[in-house]
Amino acid sequence: MKMRIEGYVAFLDILGFSKIVANDTFHERFGSYIEIIRTAVSFPGSNLEFEITSDSVVIYSSGLKLSHLKNLLSAVSTISFRLLTEIQIPVRGAISAGKYWRFDSKDGHLMFSGAPIVDAVEYEKEQSWIGILLTPKVLEQVPELQELHFIPQKIDQENAHALHSKLPWPLLVWRHEKIPFRYRNISIDRLFAGIVVVPSPANCETPAELLTNLNIYIKKLQELKLLAPYPETQQKYVATMICLEQIRKRWEKVTAEKCWLEQN
Numbered sequence: 414m415k416m417r418i419e420g421y422v423a424f425l426d427i428l429g430f431s432k433i434v435a436n437d438t439f440h441e442r443f444g445s446y447i448e449i450i451r452t453a454v455s456f457p458g459s460n461l462e463f464e465i466t467s468d469s470v471v472i473y474s475s476g477l478k479l480s481h482l483k484n485l486l487s488a489v490s491t492i493s494f495r496l497l498t499e500i501q502i503p504v505r506g507a508i509s510a511g512k513y514w515r516f517d518s519k520d521g522h523l524m525f526s527g528a529p530i531v532d533a534v535e536y537e538k539e540q541s542w543i544g545i546l547l548t549p550k551v552l553e554q555v556p557e558l559q560e561l562h563f564i565p566q567k568i569d570q571e572n573a574h575a576l577h578s579k580l581p582w583p584l585l586v587w588r589h590e591k592i593p594f595r596y597r598n599i600s601i602d603r604l605f606a607g608i609v610v611v612p613s614p615a616n617c618e619t620p621a622e623l624l625t626n627l628n629i630y631i632k633k634l635q636e637l638k639l640l641a642p643y644p645e646t647q648q649k650y651v652a653t654m655i656c657l658e659q660i661r662k663r664w665e666k667v668t669a670e671k672c673w674l675e676q677n
Contacts, residue, residue: 414517420474421485421551422513422525424533425492425506428543430468442500449499453491453615459484464525471533473525477510477554486585486610489545494612494626497543498633506545507536508610510554541593542652543634545610547586552608562586562608564663573672584623587611587660593652611660620664627661 450470454461460481463472472488474481485508496502513527529550536548552558561582565572576583586608594603613626631654638650667673 416515416517417512418473418475418515419477419512420529421477421482421508421510422474422527422529422533423470423472423485423489423506423508423545424530424537425470425472425489425504425545426537427468427470427496428503428505442502445500446496446502449495450492453488453495456484456488456615459488461485461488471525471530473513473515479555479557482510482551482555482558483582483585487615490585490610490613490617491615493545493610494614494630497612497637498629501633501637503543503637504545505537505540505543507533507540507548508545509533509536509548509550511550539594539605541595542649542656544592544653544656546592546605547608547610549607558582558586558608559588562588564667568667568670568672570672570675573670573676576667576673577676581618584613584617584620585611587656589656589659591652591655593649609656612657620668624661624664624668627657627664631657631661 450463450465454463454472460476461472461474461484463470470492472485474485489506489508493504496504509529509532511527511529511532513525513529515525532548532550536546540546561579562585564576564583568576589609590604590606592605592607592609594605596603611623612630613623617623617626634650634654638647641647641650
């Protein structure tokens with residue numbers, strides 16, 4: 414049976430998968446790898462499905478409501494955080510939106526195809542760091558996301574209240590002006606401005622919890638950077654840490670403001 418569905422699609426690439434599989438300890442981590450993905454996707458009301466094919470994970474939502482996007486972002490944020498911090502597996506990916514086909518075979522296997530899957534794969538392949546971005550297709554579908562995740566520079570009483578009312582969106586995603594894309598001409602930096610997923614475990618509901626999680630994630634990135642074999646590989650970790658440091662510093666400033674403290 415085949416069914417046409419409108420929804421969001423996340424394509425996640427497990428970086429360095431071939432080397433991870435060749436490692437003698439992979440069989441010990443494999444159970445954790447599957448369990449992290451399964452538990453991140455399977456929570457009450459998630460409306461998410463997933464499939465794993467060797468070095469990639471694809472997660473689908475049925476529906477284009479804001480709540481569907483929030484559920485997908487929460488799952489992807491959790492997966493990226495836990496895979497890196499718990500079993501040292503970095504993830505890069507992209508999230509798209511649109512119509513796709515769901516095929517159910519008689520033996521119970523699922524297969525998905527469609528434009529948002531292609532879009533997510535193409536944007537994942539373009540990036541040169543450890544991160545997950547939302548493609549322009551998502552912003553076309555949810556233009557209000559640009560306001561939902563916005564953190565004002567000045568935190569007065571009115572802005573503090575408005576920001577607090579938008580949680581958890583500003584904890585889930587962040588606008589980054591310098592997402593590194595792969596070089597096509599060595600003399601030109603390819604930097605993409607877009608919205609990216611903030612890595613954090615499930616049920617992160619406050620900036621204080623996010624700051625703790627960011628510290629853990631950044632520390633693990635620093636450790637793994639030293640194990641990367643080439644300068645260009647290490648640079649992927651550096652580019653990611655630059656983005657996360659921006660997020661950390663912004664929230665540290667917000668949470669130190671008197672007006673924010675009064676709201677909480």
